[in-house]
Each structure stands twice: as C-alpha cells, then as structure tokens.
Amino acid sequence: MPLQHPKSREKKLVVIIGGGFAGLNAAKSLANKDQVHVVLIDQRNHHLFQPLLYQVATAGLNPSDIAVPIRAQFSKVENVEIHMGRVDSVNLEKKFIVTDGVELSYDYLIVAAGAQHSYFGNPEWEEHAPGLKTVEQATEIRRRILSAFEAAENEMDPEKQKALLNFVVVGAGPTGVELAGAIADIARTVLVKDFNHINPANARVLLVEAGPKILAAFHEKLSEHALQDLKEIGVEVRVSSRVEKIDENGVIIAGEFIPSRSVFWAAGVQASRMKFTPDVAKDRAGRVIVQDDFSIENFRDTFVIGDMAHFEIEKNKSLPGLAPAAMQAGKFVSNVVLQSINGKARSSFKYLDKGQMATIGKRKAIAQYNSLRMTGVIAWLAWLFVHVLYLIGFKNRISVMAEWTWSYIFSKRGARLITSRDWKLKN
Amino acid sequence: MPLQHPKSREKKLVVIIGGGFAGLNAAKSLANKDQVHVVLIDQRNHHLFQPLLYQVATAGLNPSDIAVPIRAQFSKVENVEIHMGRVDSVNLEKKFIVTDGVELSYDYLIVAAGAQHSYFGNPEWEEHAPGLKTVEQATEIRRRILSAFEAAENEMDPEKQKALLNFVVVGAGPTGVELAGAIADIARTVLVKDFNHINPANARVLLVEAGPKILAAFHEKLSEHALQDLKEIGVEVRVSSRVEKIDENGVIIAGEFIPSRSVFWAAGVQASRMKFTPDVAKDRAGRVIVQDDFSIENFRDTFVIGDMAHFEIEKNKSLPGLAPAAMQAGKFVSNVVLQSINGKARSSFKYLDKGQMATIGKRKAIAQYNSLRMTGVIAWLAWLFVHVLYLIGFKNRISVMAEWTWSYIFSKRGARLITSRDWKLKN
Numbered sequence: 001m002p003l004q005h006p007k008s009r010e011k012k013l014v015v016i017i018g019g020g021f022a023g024l025n026a027a028k029s030l031a032n033k034d035q036v037h038v039v040l041i042d043q044r045n046h047h048l049f050q051p052l053l054y055q056v057a058t059a060g061l062n063p064s065d066i067a068v069p070i071r072a073q074f075s076k077v078e079n080v081e082i083h084m085g086r087v088d089s090v091n092l093e094k095k096f097i098v099t100d101g102v103e104l105s106y107d108y109l110i111v112a113a114g115a116q117h118s119y120f121g122n123p124e125w126e127e128h129a130p131g132l133k134t135v136e137q138a139t140e141i142r143r144r145i146l147s148a149f150e151a152a153e154n155e156m157d158p159e160k161q162k163a164l165l166n167f168v169v170v171g172a173g174p175t176g177v178e179l180a181g182a183i184a185d186i187a188r189t190v191l192v193k194d195f196n197h198i199n200p201a202n203a204r205v206l207l208v209e210a211g212p213k214i215l216a217a218f219h220e221k222l223s224e225h226a227l228q229d230l231k232e233i234g235v236e237v238r239v240s241s242r243v244e245k246i247d248e249n250g251v252i253i254a255g256e257f258i259p260s261r262s263v264f265w266a267a268g269v270q271a272s273r274m275k276f277t278p279d280v281a282k283d284r285a286g287r288v289i290v291q292d293d294f295s296i297e298n299f300r301d302t303f304v305i306g307d308m309a310h311f312e313i314e315k316n317k318s319l320p321g322l323a324p325a326a327m328q329a330g331k332f333v334s335n336v337v338l339q340s341i342n343g344k345a346r347s348s349f350k351y352l353d354k355g356q357m358a359t360i361g362k363r364k365a366i367a368q369y370n371s372l373r374m375t376g377v378i379a380w381l382a383w384l385f386v387h388v389l390y391l392i393g394f395k396n397r398i399s400v401m402a403e404w405t406w407s408y409i410f411s412k413r414g415a416r417l418i419t420s421r422d423w424k425l426k427n
Numbered sequence: 428m429p430l431q432h433p434k435s436r437e438k439k440l441v442v443i444i445g446g447g448f449a450g451l452n453a454a455k456s457l458a459n460k461d462q463v464h465v466v467l468i469d470q471r472n473h474h475l476f477q478p479l480l481y482q483v484a485t486a487g488l489n490p491s492d493i494a495v496p497i498r499a500q501f502s503k504v505e506n507v508e509i510h511m512g513r514v515d516s517v518n519l520e521k522k523f524i525v526t527d528g529v530e531l532s533y534d535y536l537i538v539a540a541g542a543q544h545s546y547f548g549n550p551e552w553e554e555h556a557p558g559l560k561t562v563e564q565a566t567e568i569r570r571r572i573l574s575a576f577e578a579a580e581n582e583m584d585p586e587k588q589k590a591l592l593n594f595v596v597v598g599a600g601p602t603g604v605e606l607a608g609a610i611a612d613i614a615r616t617v618l619v620k621d622f623n624h625i626n627p628a629n630a631r632v633l634l635v636e637a638g639p640k641i642l643a644a645f646h647e648k649l650s651e652h653a654l655q656d657l658k659e660i661g662v663e664v665r666v667s668s669r670v671e672k673i674d675e676n677g678v679i680i681a682g683e684f685i686p687s688r689s690v691f692w693a694a695g696v697q698a699s700r701m702k703f704t705p706d707v708a709k710d711r712a713g714r715v716i717v718q719d720d721f722s723i724e725n726f727r728d729t730f731v732i733g734d735m736a737h738f739e740i741e742k743n744k745s746l747p748g749l750a751p752a753a754m755q756a757g758k759f760v761s762n763v764v765l766q767s768i769n770g771k772a773r774s775s776f777k778y779l780d781k782g783q784m785a786t787i788g789k790r791k792a793i794a795q796y797n798s799l800r801m802t803g804v805i806a807w808l809a810w811l812f813v814h815v816l817y818l819i820g821f822k823n824r825i826s827v828m829a830e831w832t833w834s835y836i837f838s839k840r841g842a843r844l845i846t847s848r849d850w851k852l853k854n
Contacts, residue, residue, distance in 0.1 A: 045577060063844055064844055067844055069621070071621040071622070081624075083580070100581070153510070154511070154527070193503070194496070194502050197508075415491040416499070417473050417494055419490065419563050419566070
C-alpha cells in the first residue's frame with residue numbers, strides 16, 4: 001500500500017516533481033490555497049536560474065548568486081512542504097509516485113523534472129565535454145577553463161601550449177553562443193594581464209554547430225548579426241559541421257582533428273527519464289505528449305510541464321523550452337488543479353510569447369519580441385535589465401546584482417576559483 | 428641539470444613555495460624590487476582567507492568571498508610570476524626544487540607550504556570526518572550539514588532521525604569552537620523555519636576536546652567564558668574526552684558511542700610534507716626547526732616560514748600558527764633576502780603579538796591582546812571589525828562585506844547550496 005500523506009485526509013494532495021521554473025511556479029501558485037497540500041520534490045535543494053549558469057562557468061558569478069534553497073522560498077507557507085529526493089517512477093493508474101523507495105499517493109501530480117544533455121548515443125563523450133545544466137557542471141567547466149590557462153603557462157612545448165589554449169563549444173543555441181562569447185571575453189579582457197609566459201588573448205575559441213546556422217530559433221537577420229558579433233569578439237564559428245568524436249586529446253569536427261582539453265557540450269537535450277505505468281506517448285526528444293491542459297491522455301489528474309512536456313501550440317510547433325513558457329505552464333496547471341477540485345470547467349492554455357534574447361560576449365546581444373528585433377548595445381542593455389531585474393526579485397539581493405553588473409561591465413571576474421573534484425586534503 | 432630561469436641571468440631568483448599568508452606576504456614584499464625575480468608556486472590558484480573558512484562551511488559566505496586568485500594580486504607586478512603546481516622536494520645542496528617533474532634552480536628559497544590535518548595515525552577517519560583547510564573541504568562540510576537536515580526531514584524512524592541531527596566537532600581550538608557555534612547557530616536561527624517534519628532547533632551539537640579545556644591558547648578566564656557562551660547557544664562541550672573511533676555510523680568518545688553522520692575534524696595539524704636533501708631537523712608536528720632568521724641550519728639561502736616552521740620565540744615557546752605571525756615572517760624573510768643580496772647584516776626577527784580572538788556563535792566572542800581581555804558583544808564587534816576590515820582591503824569589495832555583515836547579524840544565509848561531489852549529469 002502506498003503511503004497516504006497525513007494531510008490528504010483533509011485536503012487534496014498535490015505532488016510536484018521538480019523545482020525548476022515550471023515546478024516552482026506551480027507550487028507558488030498553490031501556496032496558501034486552502035484546498036490543497038503540496039509536496040514539492042527535487043533531487044537538489046536549490047532552484048537554479050539557469051539562464052545565467054554560463055556566467056558561473058566563466059567566473060562572473062558565484063553559484064549562490066543564481067541559486068536559492070527551494071525551502072527558503074516557502075518558509076512562511078504552511079501548505080507547501082519540500083522533500084529532497086529523486087522520483088523514478090509514476091503509477092498513473094493507482095496514482096502514486098516512487099521516491100527513494102517510498103511509494104506516496106497523490107490526488108494530483110505535476111511532473112516538471114526538466115531535461116538533461118543528450119550526447120546522441122555517445123555517453124562516453126560526457127567525461128571530455130561536460131554540459132551546462134547544474135551548479136556542479138558549471139564549476140567543473142570553470143575549473144577546466146582556468147586550469148587550461150594554468151597548464152599552458154607551465155607548458156614548455158609550443159605545440160602543446162597552443163593546444164591547451166583551444167576551446168571548443170559544441171552547439172550554437174543560446175547557451176553555446178553565450179558560453180563561447182564569455183570564454184573569448186574572459187581570455188581577452190580579464191586574464192590577459194595575469195600571465196607571464198602565454199598571452200591569453202591568443203586563446204582560440206571555436207563554436208561548432210551541426211545545423212546550417214547559429215541561434216536557429218531566432219529570426220534569420222538576428223542570427224546573421226550574432227554571427228558577425230561572434231567573429232568580432234574573436235570566436236571562430238563553424239556551421240554545418242558535425243562532431244564525430246570527442247576524447248581526452250580533442251575533437252574531430254567534419255573530419256578535422258582539433259587538439260583540445262577544453263570541450264564543452266551545449267548541443268542536444270532530452271527530457272529527464274521517468275518511468276510511467278502504463279507507458280505514455282513521447283516525442284523523439286523523450287518529451288511526454290500532453291493534452292491542451294498539460295494533462296496526460298486518459299489521466300486527467302497528472303500533468304507534465306516544462307522541458308519534459310511536448311505541448312503543441314499549433315500544428316508541428318511545440319511550446320519552446322524557455323523559462324517564461326515553463327513559468328506560464330506552472331501557473332496554468334495550478335489553476336486547472338483548483339478548477340478540477342471545484343468541479344469547474346478547465347480553461348485552455350494560451351501561450352504569451354515574451355520573445356527571446358541571447359548575449360554574445362559583452363555589450364552585444366540579440367533580442368526579438370514579436371516583430372520587434374534588437375541588436376548591439378541596446379539589445380545587451382535590454383538583456384541585462386531583464387536578467388538583473390529577475391534575479392533581484394528572486395534573490396532579494398540588490399547589492400550583489402549591482403556589483404555583478406558593475407564587474408561585468410568593467411571586466412572584473414571575482415569568482416576565478418579552481419576547485420578540484422576531490423575534497424580530501426592534498427597538501 | 429636543473430632548469431635555469433631566464434631571468435636568473437640578470438637578477439637573483441627567489442622561489443616561494445605556497446601562497447598562504449606567509450608566502451603571499453613574502454612575495455608582496457619583494458614586488459617591484461629590482462634585484463630579484465620571484466617565482467611563486469602554489470598547487471591552488473587562489474589565496475584563501477582561512478580564518479573565515481568555517482563561514483563557508485556553514486553557508487554564510489561564498490568560497491569566492493574569501494578567496495582571491497593569486498595571479499590577480501600580481502597583475503601589475505613585473506618581477507613576480509605565478510605557477511600553479513606542486514613542489515615535492517628541495518635539494519638544499521644543489522639549490523633546486525622539483526615541481527611536477529621539472530627541476531628549477533633558485534638563488535633563494537622561501538618554503539611556506541602550510542599545514543594539513545593530522546588524524547593521529549588514523550587516516551581512515553578522514554572520509555567520515557573532513558577537516559577545514561580548503562575550499563573543497565568547506566563545501567563538503569556544508570554539503571554534509573545541509574544534507575543531514577534534509578535526510579532527517581525524510582526519515583520516518585525516530586531513532587534514525589535523531590541520529591541524523593547529531594553533529595560532532597572534534598577539537599576545541601578556535602576552528603572547532605567557531606564551527607560548532609556556527610552549526611548551532613544555523614540550526615536554531617536559519618533553518619528553524621524551513622522544515623515540516625523536524626525541528627532543526629533540536630539538533631545536538633557536540634564539541635569534543637581531548638585536552639582539559641577549550642581554546643587552550645587563550646587566557647584561562649577567557650576559555651571559561653567561552654565555555655559558558657557555548658553552553659548558552661546550545662553546544663554540548665566534552666573536555667578531557669578522547670575520540671577512539673570514527674566510522675560511517677558515528678564516533679566513540681571516551682567509551683561512549685554517539686551515532687552521527689556529521690563528524691568534523693578540527694583537532695591535530697601537521698606541517699605539509701616536503702622532502703629535503705639532505706634531511707632537516709623537525710619537531711614532533713613535522714615543522715622544520717629554523718634559525719633566528721628563519722633559515723635552515725647550514726643553508727642560509729633557504730627559509731621556512733608559516734605553519735611549516737618551528738621558530739623559537741623563547742625557550743620552549745614557538746611562534747604561534749596565526750595569520751599575523753605568518754605575515755610578519757613573510758615580510759621579514761623578504762627583507763633578509765635583500766640584506767643578503769646587498770651584503771648587509773641580517774636583522775633578527777621580533778614577533779609583534781597582535782593578540783588573538785575567537786567567535787562563539789553569533790554576538791559572542793573572546794579576544795585578548797597582551798593583558799587586555801574582552802568577551803561578549805564587544806569582543807564580537809571587535810572580531811567582526813578586524814575580519815571585515817581585512818577582507819575589504821583584500822577583496823576590494825565593500826558591498827559584499829557590507830551585505831555579509833548584514834546577513835550575518837540578521838541570520839540570513841545565502842549560500843545554502845548542496846552541491847554533490849560529482850559533476851556529471853544525474854537527471
């Protein structure tokens with residue numbers, strides 16, 4: 001018998017899996033609603049502002065600048081409780097989940113466990129090309145970038161030294177573009193004064209994309225503009241180039257070997273794995289195909305939102321994997337849960353497109369909002385404004401953001417720490 | 428043949444091993460001195476303000492708040508270069524060091540590689556009782572403390588739940604006292620609002636000391652006062668109690684088993700290992716016994732300073748392992764190097780005792796300076812003032828310190844991140 005939560009005697013129990021943009025917003029919308037008790041489960045103790053994770057990877061921000069303990073968001077909320085744990089499977093028929101060996105019954109379930117990197121059938125590449133989804137990955141990328149410069153400084157063989165200063169970013173979506181731009185930026189403006197035997201400005205930053213253009217989700221003109229911007233800040237871009245191999249020595253891109261110990265992955269993503277009983281329909285990226293209220297077909301009390309869901313906005317077009325979309329979905333399904341409890345008709349979801357933006361190095365960005373398109377410094381200021389504003393609301397820490405804005409504009413990087421993977425003493 | 432540094436043709440080459448308080452200050456004192464070229468080698472890329480490391484371990488500060496890249500300190504200095512690397516041995520006769528397989532000749536050598544934890548012949552305890560010397564150890568301790576509360580929240584067996592909330596700190600010097608106080612503090616003031624199934628304020632914090640009193644380096648009255656302070660904030664202190672065993676289930680202290688998954692080590696330290704040829708005289712803690720100018724007997728161009736040195740101030744009393752002492756020694760030996768180059772007589776070291784302080788939880792501290800002794804809020808404000816002032820000078824970041832002071836006083840902890848030991852994706 002699955003465990004019945006004590007609160008489920010008096011209230012409807014809503015279980016939310018995942019504390020990302022989608023899950024967190026679902027929980028916030030249900031906070032202080034008398035009819036429900038919410039159990040939010042995440043395998044991490046913090047919510048992460050992923051759009052700025054590349055700043056952690058390039059020593060511009062501290063992990064805790066963009067992460068908040070999920071608990072802290074609900075300290076004063078009686079009807080939301082947080083559990084740190086992993087959920088592996090969902091029984092849709094009997095309405096329970098399995099978390100760390102415990103079966104827990106639910107009345108309503110909101111699955112928002114996000115996505116992870118996909119190495120297209122080459123899981124062995126991960127060791128040599130970490131992706132950028134978690135704090136740990138960001139500090140690992142930071143360690144690799146900074147260590148590469150240190151190793152190059154110590155290297156006496158010119159060929160090896162050159163190879164150490166090759167940085168390869170795979171995948172030219174917003175994350176890849178932002179990461180490549182930030183690496184070029186840190187090399188040419190921050191580290192350039194700090195070394196004696198190498199010139200960090202000579203670092204070669206390569207951005208590789210399998211598709212025919214970068215930032216494919218943006219308008220063609222913006223994509224072209226971003227390409228020019230990248231060239232200007234010294235990022236070498238290769239489109240229509242497929243990565244064929246990655247190992248400890250480097251990468252093979254469209255037949256050419258490029259020696260590098262700093263390869264980073266920003267290419268494919270796939271939905272997080274979750275076992276559903278019975279099985280559910282998924283798209284090629286592993287996303288669960290949901291109805292127009294985000295519920296799973298035939299299981300109207302179970303919803304999937306965020307990067308795990310395939311929600312069709314119109315024929316052959318699904319809801320994009322962007323923070324605003326995830327937040328809107330979270331708010332929407334919370335409302336549907338309440339409608340369902342109250343025996344009301346379920347509303348249908350209307351996506352409000354808030355546009356999208358990507359920054360390219362410093363003082364350059366592209367942004368689009370419906371037919372409005374921006375580039376250059378103006379787009380960058382818009383980008384900065386939106387992100388800083390959001391983080392301030394989120395972290396309640398104006399001073400940190402003010403300082404970051406300042407250091408970012410004036411090329412200081414405070415978080416240039418190389419921390420090893422092992423905590424044990426090594427003196 | 429050992430490598431001759433190119434600069435050693437025109438200048439005297441000074442090699443400094445270690446970028447802690449001692450080594451960093453030696454390098455700073457030699458910065459821009461025409462007669463020398465300095466190579467500073469550290470296995471980490473950052474200098475760490477160790478006195479506040481326990482604040483990182485208890486989520487009050489970010490690692491980068493108390494760490495600065497060593498390179499950044501010398502960006503504008505021509506005659507100091509930094510190498511990230513490990514030094515394993517020193518050949519005193521032939522005057523070269525071995526760093527990562529490379530032999531490098533020196534004219535003068537300053538060894539300042541610090542100290543590490545000593546588990547008194549029980550290295551297997553480390554896995555279960557990390558110490559607090561590095562950023563990695565601090566974030567590991569933070570992970571363990573925060574995870575213990577999370578695990579307790581999920582635990583349904585009351586006995587196991589209670590055991591998860593047992594925290595044991597071994598060693599009641601300043602680090603142990605500060606860590607135990609901060610754990611009690613975070614449990615009772617920060618986490619207390621955040622959980623549903625446990626009351627974090629019920630956490631049991633045990634401070635264990637083998638000697639007859641805590642903070643033995645302080646005046647007896649201060650030590651007694653600190654003991655009262657600890658009791659007041661809810662730390663259980665056991666003096667004259669030896670730890671007999673530590674494993675994954677807990678500790679045995681003076682015959683009694685205490686179940687705990689959160690045991691932290693702040694007891695013995697020993698000097699970092701370094702192979703000298705020929706061998707040199709050391710004390711029981713592995714510290715090199717140095718002359719009154721910090722040189723090694725018979726090798727007047729090689730100096731050992733900081734926690735690696737045993738320097739006798741007076742009969743049976745050695746220079747204490749405190750930051751001000753290390754800084755003074757660094758400055759002093761730099762001057763001796765210049766005196767030696769210029770054929771002048773070497774001055775002898777005079778230790779300026781700047782006193783010492785330790786904080787006990789929040790708003791309580793003890794401080795002594797010669798015959799002046801302070802306790803309570805006044806000592807705590809003095810402690811805060813000294814540390815914040817130093818860090819501001821050091822980091823050039825007034826806003827961060829202002830904010831930290833604010834959060835510290837008002838019990839907010841921003842850095843409550845549980846980051847795992849493995850960066851690989853686990854969705």
